Every structure is written in structure tokens, then in C-alpha cells.
Amino acid sequence: MHHHRSSTKDTKPAKRNSSKGRVERSSVKKVNTAAISKQDRLNTLKQLRDAKKEEIWQKKRFGSEEDRALPPKVVCLVGFHTQADPLSLKRKILSLCGKGEEAAKLPPHCPAVASLPNWAQGPGMGKPRVILIDPPRTVFGVLDAAKCADVVLCVLGPTASLEEPAFDELGYKTLTALKAQGLPVTFGAIHGSDNAMNVSAKKQAEARKFVTRYFHSELGAETRLFPAGTDEETKTMLRALAAATPKELTWRAGRGYMMAHEAEYSPDGSLSLKGYVRGPGFRCCHLTHLTGHGDFVVEQISTLADPCPLGQGPGMEAEKVVDELGAQELDLERLQPYDPTMAEQTWPSIEEMEEQKKDASSKPRLKSKGVRKIPAPGASADGEEDANMGDPDQAEDGEAMADDDEGSEEGASVAPSGMAGTEDHWDVSSNMTMEVPTSEAVAAEKRRREVLLQRSAEELEFPDEVDTPLEVPARERFQRYRGLKSFRTSNWDPYEDLPVEYSRIWEFEAFASTAVA
Template sequence: MHHHRSTSKGAKPSSGSSKRAASKGRVETGKSGGREGVKNKSRGNSDALSRHDRLNTLKMQRETKREEILYKKRLGAEYDGERPLPPKVVVLIAFHTSADTLSLKRQMLSVCGQSAESVAALPPHTPATMTLPNWAQGPAGCGRPRVLLLDPPRDLMAVLDAAKCADTVLCVLGPHASLEEPSFDALGYKLLTALKSQGLPIVFGAVHGSDEAMASGKKHLQAQKFVTRYFSTELGAETKLYQAQSDEELKVLLRGLASSTPKDLSWRAERGYMLAQEAEYSSADGVLSLRGYARGPGFNCQSLVHLTGHGDFVVESVSTLPDPCPAGASGGSSASTSAPMEGGGERSVDRLQGRPEPDQLRLQPYDPTMEEQTWPTIEEELAAQGARAARRTGVRAALISAPGKESTEASSAGDSMEVVDGEGAGAEDGEASDDDGTPSVAAPSIAETDGEAWDVSSNMTMDVPSSEAVAAEKRRREVLMKRTDEEFEFPDEIDTPLEVPAKARFQKYRGLKSFRTSNWDPYEELPLEYSRIWEFEAFTSTAKYSRQQYAERCAELEGDGVSALYCCIRLRGVQPSVLESQMRGSPFVLSGLFDCEQKVSVIHAHVSRLKDYTEPIKSKQELIMHAGFRRFSAKATFSEIPRKSSAISRKFKFSRYLQQGAQTCASFYAPVVFPPCRLLMSVATSGEPGALAAPELVAGGSVVSVDPKQLIIKRIILTGYPFRTQKAKGVIRFMFFNPSDIRWFKPVELTTKKGLRGHISEPLGTHGYMKCRFSAYIQQDDTVCMHLYKRVYPKWFPPAWGGLASAGPEDA
């Protein structure tokens, strides 16, 4: 297309002359003496630079706004900027006996303007809130930062509970260190391992303590180098370590705390939680009132809440209170001297009065009509049922007459006998006896003796052991260590009993063509326990919907809820034993529950054993579980995680012990936990006679799924040895001891340790010899194996959700 240029003679010369003049002025000095050309040139560059600066300024503003929103989101505040950020929770943890967290906390309060009288009167392990001065400012647009300082006792449970709500963990070390005396003592290393397994927020280090022993500056510098080396080795070279002896050093530390951005912890990101700064209990109506800063979405009366270590409760009311440490205050104020609970500007946000309570149903109702409808007509079946009823009656009588440890052991033995059902005279596999028939001592259970069903407390006591009990415990550990070594060297190999026919002893087992690809119906012959638990049709979708519903409930409350506000949460139906069992000096930790998280199902977690713990950990042994904000006792069943998954059925091979150096799947009955969620496993050690049971961490991992259909398959291997061989034929002995057993197991395929496959042809004689044919020449020194499989289930343990240890599936 042809385009005609303008033919206007007046506009063309002026336009051209102006362009030429502009070009001449920028390139040449011209008639104006050169200054005009320089001036025009600089003006053109100035315009270009100013545009570039404007773009950079807008980009920086966007990044600043984005950081501000993320900062508020991580602290649980609103995005509109109208609501101040809650105080940043800073937990001071002493990793050595020479570290003084109380002195450091008081000195930090004093530097920030607290009066000497209030600082000296502050008791240990008490939360203290303060507003940082002007010289310690946080990110732009977030106002004057506030911090909540907490120094929990040097106890594993107390430290883990405090770290659940922490935005920053301040590792306090002593000023002394050497090759012989590390900066972390034995308990400090255990606390650090537990915190890493649970998930650490932002971490800082502080060196604080008495340095009177340092006689010279040279020794002080040498000790300082050792402290820095130990700290960087355990927590990384990028983690900041501050000296916190003088006031100037403390100011640098406080500036670092104020400018740090909280880190997202996925397991607590979308649920409301609160570190209670004060608690008040009304014994008349059983109401526990907790107040503190709500974090995350907040709380509402339509959702249940969980009190760490004590169970699930119903929220009676949610109300806001005047902030004891306002964001605009010039100085800090201690939370221990705040206003009393009643009155003083309390505003109700949500009340349960007049509305139905949230669903608290844990188990499905027991329906005996859903059991298999077969009328026993054989005398043996009637006799077996009568014996089972007599054993159950005897166990219950023992519970009533002698409550405590003895009755608990009796109940464990009774439960193990009830599920035998044709397994022979032993007990359940992996619980009260092994396949070799040798009994083992069950771990002591935690059961309430007042007739009420409540969740487990974190404080467990052990009786003073006698000399006989100590000797028996020593023998038990020696047997367990020997079995652990045998299990590692000869996995799944057992001996056929002589006094019981093999077809009766192993009647629940079957042979499989391939363990990985053979089909196994997950709904085949389910136990009675599976009629009481819950199964999810779409677990991932249910978890997503429950999180969204919880956030919507909190946001629909008056004033957009209580997120990031100082509030009071009142719980109904709280027993007096909750306050009595709470560890002294450890604050209550409250967290919201999503829908369905109170229901019981089968939880699966992938865990790894810690290298520091050397005692055997047996499958179905009682352990203390730390799943997110929950803490309860359970009996986990361990299994090997399959490397390759099959489209037909994915099977997990049962493990008798939690072995070192491999990731293992732990399955147990417990209230539902939505992933992602960290899981820690600990055991209660006896320690010194008469002392409190000190829990020790043994494994750590994370919850991966909630699925009752997951197949846990136990494998046993029966072994025999060639007596006479001829090419691919052979006579095998010592696998069975009577011809009827050989005929019963004839369809099962045989394998050898040298890779051959074979099958049983016929029995030979009356002493268990059998003729076999193999896929190749069989050698005299080979070992013939028969692999048998059966499905196992987790151990039924009602204390995991607040029930009695003696309650069976039909009674829970």
C-alpha cells in the first residue's frame, strides 16, 4: 500500500530544521560555543535515568508491600493493616547447665525500659510481653515490634510444647567451652535433636552466663572460639550467634530478633493456636479459661480444640480482652501483671449457647448385627467361645480388684489371648510372644482408674523397682537384644513347632506367587476393630475442605474473628486433674481442630530411628507420640516401605523391630491427623528409683496418610535342608514333622537361598521327610525355604484417644 507523505511546505522545513538542530546540538558544539550542546546531551540522559529510577522505585515498593503481607500472614494477622501484629514468640532454651535463661530474660526486659522492681519480681518460666524501643525496629510498615519471651523448664515435653508456638528459638549457651566440655551437655543434645525432628522456626544463638571463671582474656577468647565452633556445627554456619553479656550486646541481639521474618511451618500454618499466658479454672462448672494471643485463623465455637497433653474439648465462648501490651505503648509490660479475667472491656465474639455442640463422636457405634451371622454348631467352637468369655471375665475382675500396673499387664495379656483364634497356644504375633513361643514383658500402659475416659497426660510416674524387678528387666533386655540381632541376620525365619501341627499353627497364613504383584483384597476378613473406626472416601479432598471451612468459620465472626488479638477462650467439661497433671512452669498450648480430626482411624507415618538410642524398639510396643500439637500414647506396628508399588495391591512387609538406618512405616490407631504433620516417638525411661519417668526420643518422621485399607503383611519363612539329592530332585527334612502337614502345604511354592524354585511332590515316610523337585540341580549345602504370609493389623489401644486400656472394640 502506497503512503503519500505530507506536502505541506510550511511544516516540513520547520520539522526538519528542528530535528537537524537537535541532532546538531547533541553531537556538535555548534555556534553556541559548545555549552548548549552539552546541556542538551545531559538533559536527554537525565530523562532516561529518571524513568529507570521510577521503575526501580515501583519495583521496590511492590517488594516491600509483598514482604509486609507475608510477614503479617506468617504471624497470623490481617492483611488490611488495621490490626496490629501479635507479639513475636521468642522461646529461650538453655542447652547447657551454665546457661541462665532467666537472667537473660530479665536483662532483656531491663534494657527495653522495664523497671528494676518488676524485673526482679518476675518468676521463672513465666511469659513476659514487651514492646521494643525505637532503636529496635522491624520490617517497614509493620509498626513497633512486640516480643513475648518465654523460658520453659529444661524438660523434653516442656521445651517441645513451647517450641510448637515459637516464632523464634533463642539457643542460650554458656560462655565456657573446650574440647573436654562441649557447649551442649547431654540433655542439651537431646533437646536439640528433638527440636530438629519437630521442625525449627527461625533460630538465633546467645552466649550468656557467668564468666567469673575466666582469669585471662586469652582463655576467654579461646572459649569463645569453641562456643562458636560447636554452635555452627550443630545449627549451621549461617545461623547467627550473638554475645549477650553487656547491655550493648543485648541491644544488637534485640535488633536481630525484631528484624527477623518468621518462618512458615507447614504443620501449623492453617490452624489456630495459642500459647496461654494465663489460666483460670472454675471447679463449679468445669470451665477452663485461657487467655493469650490467637494466632493463625483464630478460634470459633463450632470447631473443637485440642489442649496439648490433655485431649479435645468444646469451646464455650470466644471473647476479646484489652491488650496488656498495646502496640503503641512506649514501654513493655509483663503479662503476669495484666488485668483480672472478668470485666475490663471484654467483648464477646462467639458463644455456643443455644447452638448444637460440635460432633465429638470418636468411634462408629457398635453394631453386633454387622458381624458374621454364623451359628456355632460344633462343640469345639462353643468351647472356644466359652473359654474366651471366661478369660475376658477374669481380666475384668483383675482390673477391679487390683487397679494400676498389675491390672494393666493383665489386660494386655488378656487382649493378646483373645485374638489368638487358632494361632496356637501362644499369643498374638509381635505383642505378648514371638513366633518361637517365648513370652515377653509388655510395656506398662496408662489407664485411668476413676472410671472416666480422658486423654493421656504428659506426666508419667514409675514405681520404685525391686531387685527382682531390676534383674527381670535386665534379662528381658538381653533377650530382646539377642532377638533383634537374630531378626537382622535371619529375617522372618522361624522353626516349625513339634507339639502343634503346622497346619493348625499357621492356618491364617497363605502362599503367594509374588509378594509384590499378587492380589490381596483389603476388605477380606477384617477384625472387629475395623467396624468401629472411620474410613475416608477421598481423604485429600476432605482435608482441603476442612481447612477451608475452619478458616471461613473464623472469618465470619464479628469483627473478622480474633486472629492476632488478645482473647479469652473458655473450655467446658474440663476435669480438675487437667490442672493437676500440667507440668509446673509449662504453659497450656491450645490449638484448633479441623472437622473429622476427632475421629479414630489408622494413621500411617514414615519414621527413622535415632542413632543415639540403642535399646530395641519392638513392634506394638507402647510409645509416646508427638503428632503436631497432639501428644498421646499408642502402640505402633512397624512395616517396611515398598520400593516399587504395584497397580494391584501395595503391600508393606511387617517388621518385628524398628531397625536402624532405614525409613519405616509406623501404623497405629489414633485420632485423625491431616498431613503435613511432623511425628516424634519417645519412650518413658525409668531413670533413678523413685524418680519421674523421663521420656527419651527414639524416632522421628512425619504423618503421610490415614488409610485403614493399607495392607501390612507378615511373612514367615519355614526352612528345610536336603537329606539326599539327585540332579533336580531331593529329599528335604526338618521343614515339617508329619505327613499331613506336608500334604496341607503342598500347593505352596518352594525357593532356595541359592535362587532355585521348586514344589513338593509327596511325603516320604512318617517323620516329615518329603520329596521335592526344583528348577535346576539342587546342591547338598543349599537351604530350602517356604514363604507364608498373613495380614496383620495395628494393636487396639483406646488410651490413644482417651479411653481405658482394658476396653475392647465392643466396649470402647
Template sequence: MGQGEKEGEREALALHCCYSQGLPATCHAIQGLEKLGTKQRNSAKKATQKTIETRFPGERLHTLDSLQDGGSVLRFISNQKRRAVVCRDMHPHLLAESTQFIPSKENEEVGTLEVSGYVRGRPLSVNGLLHIPGLGDFQMTQITAPPDPHPVKARLHRPPAVMDTGEEREGMAEEIKVVAVADPAKQESLDREVELDPMEGEQTWPTEEELAGAVSRLQTPPTGQPLRPSEARRVPRGTSDYQAAWIVADSEDEDEEEGSEGEEVPVDDESEMDTESVTYGDTEKYDAQFDMEAEEQQFELLRAERENAMFPDEVDTPQDTPARIRFQKYRGVKSFRTSPWHPRENLPRDYAKIFQFENFSRTKKRVLSQEDNEAALPGWYVTVQVKDVLKPQAEALDPLSKPLVVFGLLEHENKMSVVHFVLRRCDGSSAPVKSKERLVFHCGLRRFSASPVFSQHTTGDKQKYERFFPREGVCVATVFAPIGYPPQPVLVFKPVLDTHQLLAVGTLYKVDPDRVVCKRIVLSGHPFKIHKRSAVIRYMFFNRGMSSTIQ
């Protein structure tokens, strides 16, 4: 930002993201004041100081136009008290000063990546996993300690005349020491999910014949009129034939509207619809390439959000669909707060693939208190050898032009589970956000995309499902994600065209697959007669069979 310039959108977004992620101690400096006159110099310095005061109260602005100013800034930085960033300091990490890729003898496209730098945070264990942002999780083979290129105390016995000779390089090679070598028996596994065993569950999974019989029975409704085989329905992307048979062909069906974006396909279509083609036009030719269908979808989404805010959870009973089919996934309860609900009831099959803690708080305390006697301590200059790295991935890394920070993972942090985040929407986001919409999460040291389920942040054994991300207050977003230990800051972005828009900020709440999120619906009707203890409601049910189903 230039002298006297006001804070723009990009600067405000960058500062807001830095604030939400957590900032260490800061130092503020300004350059170019000597080129201005005395009056302009004072006004520019006051304007910059005012801008800093809005976000960094009490911070001092330094000038940096001469060597004396540089010395003053360095003395200020050296005497400044460090401000801890908990999420960063609880993990071992190092800022890469150099990287080197060594291809393997069997396959030149895969090899070992050597990353050199100073260890910060916690001690780095060779038996743990290493996370490289943008690449993923990797195992380490060994950690070595080469000579420190920037020692605090220079070696007086080393003459300057031989600093660049071959003898000196040979001496440095001899000084490389092996700090630790990975032990296959103790090394963390890269497995993210539990291998599914169909014979281990309490309930026998249906066979293919039973599933086919269920589909044939469901295709013949009680009215006796079978469905047409080529009847088009709106189904979520990736839905199987068996799942599609359970979806009611109703455009106003709120039960399936939270799924992924669907498209009109026949029920017997065997295509898996794994990909989706989206074309974005040039913003300068907006009128010529106006997408009416996309605008209509956005309008319908906005109308649904407003309707949900005015009439929360209210659903009209369809006249052409029996209530036992329309509401087959729901149960009648007397009280949402006091009615019992077992957290292990009717779990999806994917729950067998995730990890769960018996006591998450106790596990976190144990993991953070672990010590490895063979780990590289903070402050050491080390070279970490990362195995099984692809050559294109290694070539994309350039520590000189783009800083690279690698993180050591704590125990279980590469395992998948049900993770909950407490989020609050940013002021600049105005577009409606539906549950299960694809979003991008920046959580601590990780970045991933997921389709969160929103729910209320309340106490109790059940939390109410939110169809849309509320514009005010906080809510809980639940996703399948790698395990993390709080506190960790979270930034949520919404993909918009070819960029990402900051949607919400928050923190990691907990890792708990037993947190029950219930979707509530309230059947609506027109009051006909109201008595002291009862009422007669019209247009809630349209035949006797419907009313006897919902009890």
C-alpha cells in the first residue's frame, strides 16, 4: 500500500485473513518519506499511522530510509517480545531454505525430497508424518544435521581463504551427522481410512438380490400405477439406481434439496455423472454471455433462503404423494429437546471407515505431552528426507521465489473423522449458502474442500439442522476431514468463477462422530377451529392414511 493510500479491498481481505489465522509480533515501517516535502511527509506519516491504529492499536510506525533507520528497526525487532501462535507452535515446522530432489533408481518419476531449514515449534520426530502444503502427507526416511550456514558464533578456526575450496566442501560433507533414522515398526502409517470389513458390523448388509427386489417393489406404488422406466427425475450427482428409487420426483422436495447439484436424468441411466461441465464467461461481455439459467437458480436459492427464514422448517404435505413415502426418513417426536435419540442409530456405511476417540480430550493431552528422545530439537539446522515424492511435485517447489513451510503432524492427524467447526459469516458475503454446498476450508496448516452440514450451536444431545448458513450469529459446520487438535483457526472460502470469496471465519470446535444433527420439519396447515387444548387444522393431510402414518 502506497503512502497515504486508503486500504483497498485486496489489502482489507489480506489483513482480515491474517487476523483470523493468528498473527505473531508485528513491526511496521514506511519508506520514501525523504522524497517528500516536510508538510507532505508529516501528512503521509499521520495517514499511515491512522491506518495502522485501526487494526494494530498502540503500534509504532518506523521510518526506513537510511542505514541508521535500518539499525533502529533491527534493534526494535530484536528487543520485541514474541507473540505465540498456538496453532503453529504446537506443530514442528521449518521454513525451507533449500530443496533437492533425488530420483530413485527404480523409477525416476518418484524419489526423495530433501528439505533443509531450522526446526521451530515442537521437536520433529522422524517416525511421524510430514505435511507439505499443496502436496499432502508424506513419510520421512531420516533426518540429518549438516553444518549450520548461519551460525550465531562464527568459527574462528576456519580461514576465509578456503571457504569456497573443494577441501572445505569435503570437510562439510564429513560433518553431516545423522540425527535419526525412521523405524518401520514405529513409523506412522499413511492410511487415512479404516479398511471396511462387511462381516464385522452388527447388521448384515443386503445382498444384490435383496437390493434388486427392493427396487422392483418400490417402483410399484400403492396406487397400482407403475412408474415409467424412463421417467426423468432430479437426482444428486453420483446417485445409484437403488438410491434414485427412493427419491420422490417432486421439485419442492426439501428432503433431497441439500444434495449436490443435480441434473435431469432417467432413473435407469447407468452413467455415474462423476464430472460436471461449467463454463464461465468474460466479465467484460456480461450482457452478451448472460446465463439466464444460472441467474434463475441463484434467484430460486435466494427465495428459498428467505422462505426458510420466514417459515423455518415448515413443509406442506404433497397431495399426489403418500405421506408415508414423502416423510419416510422422519419420525414423529413430542419434543425436539427431550425426546431420546441414540447417536449410533441408523449410521451410514461410511461411518465404518472413519476413526473415533474414546476420550478426545484425554487423547489430545497425551499426544501433546509425548516426547521423542531421537527427535530434532527446535533451533537445529537439519535436512529432512521425504520419501515417495513425485518429480512434478518437487519441481513445482521453489523456496527462493515462493516460501515453503513444512509441518510435522501430530499423532492421528492424518486420519479421517467427523470434524466440527464453529463459524461466523463475514460482513462482505451476501450470497445464500446452502448446506452441502462445496466450500474450501483453510484449517490450521491444512487446506481442503468439503460439503459441510450446518447446524445450530446449542447444548443438549441433539442439534437442529440448518438448511442455509445463517447470516447472523454462529453455527456449526460438520464435515468429513482429517483430525485436528484445537485450537485451530478456520477460514472458509466460496468458489466464485475463477477465484475464492471469503465466506466465514471461525475455529475448530471438536472431533466427534457422535454429535447428532437432526433435520426437523413442521407440517403446516390452515387453522379451522381452535379450542383450549386442541385445534382442528385443515389441509395438513388429504386422506386418512396420511394422518395415521404421522404419529
């Protein structure tokens, strides 16, 4: 065997700690920043730029200005089962944040602001804050609170089985409505009342498997679910909430919104709302919608002291008026005035009418054959020529009708009146011929009636389908409908067949450009 020997001359063994068996670490000396290479300096500057960029993006996601601290995250605690207890979980989170006395007196469905402790600090976010809200367990109450939420915390009961799902009937209905509206960042928590949590460890483990299966089947396997029975489990959930990045929802990106913490009504008829403004913000020149009450005029917007301060922020200690209504004129007309002309049918354009004239002139006109001009009795030759020259088409039509009348009189004198119907009481003489019906005609009429009956039954089953008639070609039956040369490339008017109510909606080509900055 060939063996390679070490080429180093220093064979001094490394010092080891006899008690732990580890190599002793030498003390770290102060790094000389002047000796850092150029590549290291570039990497350091890149990391600083990325951190600053991430901070700016975070402020934009939260709807905060760059010179102020980030607003707190809005966490909406939604209970999806009668065994779940969102109020108890909210009080537990507040007690872990150092607000135990306030949490015990906190009424239900009331928002509460808290600053998370240092152990729940998110990466690059500073000291995070949260607003906890437990809406009433109704569909519309949950939807209104979730519209302003950054995180939806789904609270489930501690027990579940094949016979009893983790979501009750109202829970499934609420979850369907939330999915249709649009869910922000979602987490799950298993927390119930004290009586429901006091079961054996074996039963808790079995029930937790069912709860996890129901939760992941409805909200996806990537959605995290945390048990929140003990303080340590709740702390783990809080760390995940602090590190969560809010998701941008497109339907609320262009509008300012706020969850009001306090509301004061004055005798003069004005309502004062306090809270953290999110999104683009508000302006007095625009009407503001209050959920469940309607649209109102904003008289004044001012900044107030932060109810949960992180430090001395600029412009947050004293009250400062940002915007006032003043002499600005407001357009309180929410809908356009009704225009009765919008219900009229669209007329063809001049170009379309000219094309139709060209097509009609290019096609040869068919004339009737075998029609002679017979002078009326007692009329002179000159009068005959004048009458015929005045309207030749009318004369031809009149002569044709005269021939039909003569034929009908002759047919009436020959055909008996009792042969107009058959033994099945069907009228086979509806085609204006008074001849005696044959067996072939009766059979054809029966087939035609059967087809009509069959089509009437299909019409009830498929009302959106139209069948072509039996005797008339489809190009003649549907000739009054406008045809398109190409369904893909032809011009299509999107306002042609809309209801009249749609004309009262204001239309903007670029809403962001129209809005006042």
C-alpha cells in the first residue's frame, strides 16, 4: 500500500478541553475595515440597499408614509366552529404582550392594539405591532372585518371526527364567502374553551389529526396551523404572525381604508372616527363610504398621537390638520341622470347603408313571367297607358291578386266544405288549397305535428336553442339578424344590448389619473 505523509513540519497537537472534548476557540480580533477588499465593500453596499428597499416595500404594503413608523398589522380572528373561542385567544395574546389587566376587561368584538415583545420580533421589521379584532360570528360581520385585515387567523375547535367536522354549517358558509371576496395571508389556530381543552392527551392527539386534515383540505396544505392551548404554543404562533408579509389585494389597492378604533358622535350631527389610515389615504373632496350606513362628506382630516407609540415619531405628538373641506365643491350625484335615448336601437351607419345599396344594385332583379297587362273595362287606351306607366309594379301585383281571387272562387265551387278536416280533427287545408286530402297528405301532416310537439318539449328543456323551421330556409327565417363577416375580427359594440340601468354608471378611462392626488 502507498501512504501519503503530511508535508507540514508543525506537528504540535491542537489544544482540547479535557472536560468537553472540543477544540479551544481563539479570541476574535477586531476586523480592520480598511483592509476589506473591494468585492466585500460592494457586497456590503448591496445588502444595505436591499434592506432599505425591503423597508420601503413594507411601508407601501402597510400604507404608511416613509417618515413614519409602520402601522400595526390587522389580525382578524374568525371562529369557524361553536367550540372555537376567538375572544379567549385574543385575551391570551394580549396578556403575553404585557396587557393582562386590559385584556381581562376587554369586551368582545372590540379592536385592541398591542406591541409584540422582543421574542416575536420579525426580521428587518423592528418592533412589530398588531391590531386584534374578533368580529361577530355572522357572514357579513366577518366579511367587513376581513376587508381591512392583513392576516386572517382561523380559530378552530380542539375536537373533530368523521361525524363532526372541524367546520360547522355557518363556518363552511363563512369560509365560502371569504374565498369569494379574497383572502389575505391566512393562518390557523386550534383553541377552544377551557372545558373543551381539558381532555386526555391521547384524545387531543387523535382530534388534532382530524382538525388538521379538515383545515388543509379547505385552505391548502401550505397554510400553517398552530395549536394555541399553552403559552409556548401561542408564542410560536405570534412569531409566525410577526414574520408574515402582507399580501396585496387588487380590489383594495387603489382605495384608502381604515378600521375605526373609536367613534364619537357630537350633537351637531358630525361623527368623529379614529384609527390607522391604510392605502392611498383619504381626501375631503371625495365622499367616504361607511360600511352599513352609506356615503358621507369628510369635513376634516387630522393626525393624532399614536395610541401605541414605538418612540418619538415626527409629527405624531401634536394634532395636525392635514386637509379640510373648506370651499371645495362636492358632486353628490352618484349616478348619471337617466337618458331615455339610451334605450333606442342602434341604427346602421352610413357606410353600412351604402354597402347595402351597392349590393342591391349589383344583383339582377327578378321579374315575373307570364303576366299580361289587361285594360280595365270602359277605360281608354290613353288612360290605360298612363295608369300602367305610373306604377308598373302595382299593376302587376293587382293582376296577380285578381288571378288568385278567380282561382279561389273556382276552387270554392268545386271542393266540398266537409273535407277540410280529418278524423283526428286536424286541418289539412291550411295551405289555402281546397282539394280533397289524400292519405299521403294526412300522414305528412301527422309527421309535421309530431315534430312540432317534440320541438316544443325540447324548447322547455333547452330554452337557449333555436331550431330552424321546416318549410322556410334558415337564411330567410333569420335574415333580420345582423351577420358578421368574422366573429373574431369584426367590430363589436360592447354597449349594444346592455340594460338601461347600465347607462347611469360613470365611466372613466383611467380612474387613477382622474382621482385627485
